[in-house]
Amino acid sequence: MYSTEVVRGLSEYNLTGLTSSPTAFVTFDVYKAGGLFSGVNDTPFTGPITIYAYQGNNLEDISDFQAAAVATIGTFNVSPGSTPVGSIFSFDITSVFNQAIANNWNSLGIRLQANSLTASQAWTFQDFRLTSNNQTTGGAVPEPATWAMMLLGFGAIGGTLRRRSVTTRVRYA
Numbered sequence: 001m002y003s004t005e006v007v008r009g010l011s012e013y014n015l016t017g018l019t020s021s022p023t024a025f026v027t028f029d030v031y032k033a034g035g036l037f038s039g040v041n042d043t044p045f046t047g048p049i050t051i052y053a054y055q056g057n058n059l060e061d062i063s064d065f066q067a068a069a070v071a072t073i074g075t076f077n078v079s080p081g082s083t084p085v086g087s088i089f090s091f092d093i094t095s096v097f098n099q100a101i102a103n104n105w106n107s108l109g110i111r112l113q114a115n116s117l118t119a120s121q122a123w124t125f126q127d128f129r130l131t132s133n134n135q136t137t138g139g140a141v142p143e144p145a146t147w148a149m150m151l152l153g154f155g156a157i158g159g160t161l162r163r164r165s166v167t168t169r170v171r172y173a
């Protein structure tokens with residue numbers, strides 16, 4: 001279920017000690033057209049990717065994909081022929097950033113999502129950073145090992161759902 005909305009792009013920013021800012025931007029680069037693992041999510045997706053903001057917890061965990069979005073930051077399009085590796089995307093998050101500060105959040109999450117992705121499609125982004133008040137905060141971008149664990153997590157969720165639906169079918173047969 002959640003694997004279909006995963007683009008390899010997720011970051012959370014520790015807001016501790018930061019104050020409201022006249023400008024704030026989130027920026028990231030294209031790392032790869034496709035996923036991180038050969039044979040798994042390695043087909044490039046073509047279409048729009050939406051950037052959502054959510055309340056983070058300064059940890060990379062599976063709840064990052066389930067957390068309710070509090071705002072839509074923007075949308076951009078990707079296609080293998082027209083989105084070269086190294087392309088830089090940057091979006092104004094000033095209002096969302098300042099709202100998070102006003103709400104005393106200690107973490108702001110940014111999630112890239114393409115709802116029409118199939119299980120074999122992905123894009124990989126890297127070097128997420130939040131820039132505000134001339135200070136740059138590096139995003140906690142998952143390392144490949146972390147992603148492997150998360151993919152196992154997705155598999156476990158799928159397995160649970162499948163088992164549940166099989167049980168239901170038997171009961172009503």
Ligand SMILES: [Ca+2]
Nearest residue numbers: 057059061064
């Ligand atoms: Ca998190």
